[in-house]
Amino acid sequence: MDDETIEVETMTIACDGGGGPLGHPNVFLHLDDQTHDIACPYCSKRFQLKEGATIAAGH
Ligand SMILES: [Zn+2]
Known part of the structure; x- marks a missing residue:
């Protein structure tokens, strides 16, 4: 299975592997x-900031 890239709108994201065998x-x-961008060290999913997304400071 190819690595999937997930577009996100914040610089800090949470990953749980999406459940299943890679959870x-x-x-x-x-x-x-x-x-x-970042690759999850657990499930290797790739996250990339959505183009045009506003980078919010702090939480
Ligand atoms: Zn993950």
């Missing part, structure tokens, strides 16, 4: 400040 405990990930 894992809920973890919070912070997108890279420069590339605006």
Whole structure:
């Protein structure tokens, strides 16, 4: 199965693997400040900031 990239609108996201065989405990990930993406270390899902999304400071 190919890696899927999920578009997000915040720099901090939570991933639980989406359940199923790739599911894992809920973890919070912070997108890279420069590339605006991150790969989950548990399930390898890729998250990328949606184009045009406003980067909110703090929580
Ligand atoms: Zn994950």
